[in-house]
Amino acid sequence: MTLDRMKDLLLEVINMAMEKYIFQLSTYAIMDNHFHFVIKTVKNEADISHIMQFIKAQYARRYNKITGRTGAFWNERFGDTIIEMSDDPEGYFMWLKNYINHNPVRAGIVCDPRKYKYSSIHAYLDENYLSPVKITIHEYYLKLGSTFQERVKKFKQYEDAYNKRLSLSFL
Numbered sequence: 373m374t375l376d377r378m379k380d381l382l383l384e385v386i387n388m389a390m391e392k393y394i395f396q397l398s399t400y401a402i403m404d405n406h407f408h409f410v411i412k413t414v415k416n417e418a419d420i421s422h423i424m425q426f427i428k429a430q431y432a433r434r435y436n437k438i439t440g441r442t443g444a445f446w447n448e449r450f451g452d453t454i455i456e457m458s459d460d461p462e463g464y465f466m467w468l469k470n471y472i473n474h475n476p477v478r479a480g481i482v483c484d485p486r487k488y489k490y491s492s493i494h495a496y497l498d499e500n501y502l503s504p505v506k507i508t509i510h511e512y513y514l515k516l517g518s519t520f521q522e523r524v525k526k527f528k529q530y531e532d533a534y535n536k537r538l539s540l541s542f543l
Contacts, residue, residue, distance in 0.1 A: 373439055375404050379490045381438075382407060385430045386505045392426060393418040396508035401472045402490040403479060408472040410455070410465075410510070424450045455512075465512040466527075469496075470534035497524055 379402045386397065394417040399410035413420055432445035458464040476488040485493050495507040499520045516526035 373435070376489075378404075378435065380504075381434055382427075382431055383490075383504045385427055385434065388430060389423060389427050390506055393423050395423055397505060398492070398508050398510035398513075399469050399472050400490075400492045400505070400507075401475045401488070403475055404481075408475060410468065410472070412508070412510075420450075420452055462512045462515065465510060466530040467534065469510075469513075470531055473531075474534070496527060 382402050386400075389395075390397070394414045396412040396414070397409060398412065399408070401408045411420060411423060413423070428445075428450070436442060436445065455461050455465050455468065473485040473491060473493045476482050476491065477485055482488045485491060486497065492503065492507050494501040495503050495509065496513060513523060513527065516523040
């Protein structure tokens with residue numbers, strides 16, 4: 373099974389989860405050996421544990437069936453952080469979004485996160501992008517401006533600041 377097929381399989385499972393549960397996926401990056409999601413649960417609907425359990429179980433079941441594998445698949449439980457509980461939720465969201473978007477760059481897969489197929493960055497930068505999974509544009513991103521172009525411009529400023537801090541960490 374190719375890495376791209378594995379990533380496509382995860383996208384299929386995310387779509388299954390969205391049919392089963394009500395939640396918002398605002399950011400994702402699917403890497404070769406892990407993934408990152410920003411999910412917002414909905415009051416009186418499934419909690420994050422049920423959503424993630426479904427995604428991970430369905431993916432493992434399908435992957436194992438396709439590859440003829442048996443046994444445990446995932447090494448660990450997922451990690452979660454509540455963005456709204458941070459000291460600066462809007463700033464933290466923008467940092468986290470850039471961290472997730474730039475994961476393929478840090479991994480050496482691409483030089484520009486826009487060139488990576490398995491990421492939600494395109495939904496935030498291309499008004500006409502057709503995502504393989506439903507993306508709910510995050511409310512903090514929407515606060516960046518009153519038009520799509522204003523939000524993209526401000527988002528790129530956050531991205532530039534993120535990249536400067538990232539490059540300074542390598543000095």
